[in-house]
Amino acid sequence: MSGNPGSAIRSVAAPLTTLLVALALLLIPVSPAAARSSPGERIAKALSTSPVYVDPGYADSVPPARRKQLVAQIVKTGLPIKVVLVPLVKGDTFNGDSDGLQRVVRDHLTQRNLILITTSDLAGFLSGREWPDDRHQTQDAVSAVGFLDEMKDAGLADQVSKAIELVQQGNGTRVYKDATSGLGESAHHNSSKSRTGGRASPWLVIAAGVVAVLAIAGCLLVFVRLRRRRQVSPFAFPKAVFAAAATADERALRKHADAEVIALGEAVQAASDSLPGLPRALDAYSAAGKVLDAAHGLPDLAGVLALVTDGRDALTGGTPSPLPLCFFNPLHGRAARRIDWRPLGRRDRLNVAACDTCAQAVRTRRPPEVLTAPDSKGGRSVPYFEIPAERSVWAATGYGSLVRSDEDGMAARVGRGEFSRAAGRS
Numbered sequence: 001m002s003g004n005p006g007s008a009i010r011s012v013a014a015p016l017t018t019l020l021v022a023l024a025l026l027l028i029p030v031s032p033a034a035a036r037s038s039p040g041e042r043i044a045k046a047l048s049t050s051p052v053y054v055d056p057g058y059a060d061s062v063p064p065a066r067r068k069q070l071v072a073q074i075v076k077t078g079l080p081i082k083v084v085l086v087p088l089v090k091g092d093t094f095n096g097d098s099d100g101l102q103r104v105v106r107d108h109l110t111q112r113n114l115i116l117i118t119t120s121d122l123a124g125f126l127s128g129r130e131w132p133d134d135r136h137q138t139q140d141a142v143s144a145v146g147f148l149d150e151m152k153d154a155g156l157a158d159q160v161s162k163a164i165e166l167v168q169q170g171n172g173t174r175v176y177k178d179a180t181s182g183l184g185e186s187a188h189h190n191s192s193k194s195r196t197g198g199r200a201s202p203w204l205v206i207a208a209g210v211v212a213v214l215a216i217a218g219c220l221l222v223f224v225r226l227r228r229r230r231q232v233s234p235f236a237f238p239k240a241v242f243a244a245a246a247t248a249d250e251r252a253l254r255k256h257a258d259a260e261v262i263a264l265g266e267a268v269q270a271a272s273d274s275l276p277g278l279p280r281a282l283d284a285y286s287a288a289g290k291v292l293d294a295a296h297g298l299p300d301l302a303g304v305l306a307l308v309t310d311g312r313d314a315l316t317g318g319t320p321s322p323l324p325l326c327f328f329n330p331l332h333g334r335a336a337r338r339i340d341w342r343p344l345g346r347r348d349r350l351n352v353a354a355c356d357t358c359a360q361a362v363r364t365r366r367p368p369e370v371l372t373a374p375d376s377k378g379g380r381s382v383p384y385f386e387i388p389a390e391r392s393v394w395a396a397t398g399y400g401s402l403v404r405s406d407e408d409g410m411a412a413r414v415g416r417g418e419f420s421r422a423a424g425r426s
Contacts, residue, residue, distance in 0.1 A: 039086075039093045044108035047082050051075075055086040058119075060333070060356055061156040070160055077168040079136065081115045083160055088121050098127035106131065117142055117163050126163050141172025147179035250298060253331075257295075257304040261288045264308045267315055277314035280406065284311030287414035294420065299373045299384050299394055302330040306399040307410055309334070324400025327352035327385075329371040335401075339363075343385075352401040393419045 046053045051074045054062045062070075062085060074081045084105055086094075094100035098120045105116060106129075113131065115138050120127040128142025142163045145151055151162055166172050264285050271278055288307035295301050306325050313322045326332040327341075335353030341362050342349045358368035372381035373392070389396035393413045396402070403409045413419065 040104040040108040043084055043086075043105055047084070047105075047109065051081060052083045053085065057087045058085045058156060060336075061085075062160070066157040070157065070164070073161060073164050077164065079115055079168065080111060080113045081117065081164060081167065082109075083164075084116065084118045085156065085160070086119060088119055097121050102127070102129050115167060117160060117167070120146075122146075126159055128163060128167070136167050136170050137172035138167050139172070140176035141166035141169070144172060144176035144179045147176070250301065253298060253301045254292075254295065257288075257292055257301045257308075260305060260308045261285070261292055264288065264311045267312065271315055275315065275317075277317050280314035280411070281311040283411040283415060284308065284314060287411040287419075290414055291419060297373065298331070299371060299392075302371060303394050303399065303410065306330050306394075307414075310400060310409070310411065323353045324398075324403075325353075326355040326358055327398045327401035328354060328358040328368040330399045331371065332357065332369075350398075350402070352398055 043053050050067075050071060052062075052067050052070050054067060070083060074083070082105070084101065086101065088094060088096045088098060088101065094104060098118055101118050102116050105118070106114065115128070115130045115136060117126060117128050117138075125146035126142050128138040130136055130138035144166060145159050145162050148162070151159055154162070166175055169175075264281070268278070268281050268285050271281065275281075284307045288304050288311065291300055291307065292304045295304065302325070309325055323335040323338070324330075326335050332355040334355070336356045337354065337359055338351055339354050339359050339362055340349045341352050341354075354362065354368070361368040370383040370385075373384040373387055373394075374380075375382045375387070384392065385395050385398060387395045393410060396413065396418075397408070397410050400410065406412060
């Protein structure tokens with residue numbers, strides 16, 4: 001053996017030492033403070049102290065007072081009911097799927113008997129599941145809520161309350177069949193996916209996988225189209241759309257916007273020719289389609305939702321002057337009230353429509369959460385309303401807040417080509 005023995009030993013010892021240090025670091029337990037818990041863990045931890053978990057995206061739809069009422073209702077039933085309300089968006093932890101959400105939550109809970117009511121991947125509906133069996137007819141009971149006439153315009157909290165009530169009654173299958181009797185069997189089969197409540201055998205999945213996927217896909221198509229035809233009111237379940245959109249990327253929001261334009265088109269087709277608001281709804285539908293086709297970024301896609309809202313309002317005519325979407329950030333959903341607001345650096349005040357959160361921020365002299373857009377040079381992001389009005393339909397109209405007549409409204413401006421001509425659209 002030639003060479004320096006000490007040098008040879010060091011050449012072997014150095015990488016060996018590095019390897020041992022790396023292994024030691026891997027074996028050192030990470031403190032809870034250092035480790036980031038998963039969404040499933042956070043939800044399970046919250047459910048250990050309260051049977052109702054509400055994601056911040058649904059804070060306006062289910063405020064603390066309503067949560068307390070739901071908790072009291074659950075306690076009164078004596079049933080192991082848990083409620084989890086989170087936005088579902090493709091690509092998220094749950095893959096935008098209610099089954100995925102339920103599996104994750106179930107895996108992080110230790111209790112054997114569980115009734116789980118969650119948001120659904122189908123807008124306007126809830127999803128329910130029960131373990132170890134469906135003795136309370138939970139799945140049908142929760143699914144029925146979205147078909148009941150009395151719940152057509154109900155908010156999220158009211159829908160959850162109704163679902164709890166039907167689960168407690170234990171006759172959800174009969175209620176579901178009665179509610180869907182005029183819709184055909186396809187709706188029933190679609191809403192009854194995973195009816196067994198257990199995990200299927202791998203051999204059964206392999207044997208029936210292709211058939212099941214095709215059947216579910218076909219039923220979903222029929223189910224969604226039937227549901228859309230039933231909805232004539234503006235965003236019967238608005239917070240689900242807006243909460244998901246607020247947490248989604250641009251592609252997911254575009255998908256939401258596309259679905260809303262299609263739904264508006266179907267509602268327009270189904271409307272009576274004698275309806276006073278039909279021309280306005282047609283203009284809004286046409287404008288929404290144009291904006292969607294040429295949309296660049298979240299502000300344009302938010303404009304699509306604002307136009308759809310305007311079109312839906314024209315079809316219903318239930319409220320003489322319905323509020324538009326939130327001026328500060330239309331992805332917050334429908335405004336709750338009008339407020340006076342003075343932009344920074346200006347003496348004059350604007351009267352704008354704001355959601356509860358933004359109105360409270362202004363009232364307490366805190367900056368509201370605003371939707372931003374690239375500035376005139378395409379560089380830094382600024383509040384969309386700081387873009388020059390001649391370059392932005394949305395800045396000129398405040399997504400409906402600053403509109404004084406139909407002639408200067410969003411649809412009219414898009415129809416005149418202002419959206420297409422705007423340089424550096426916002």
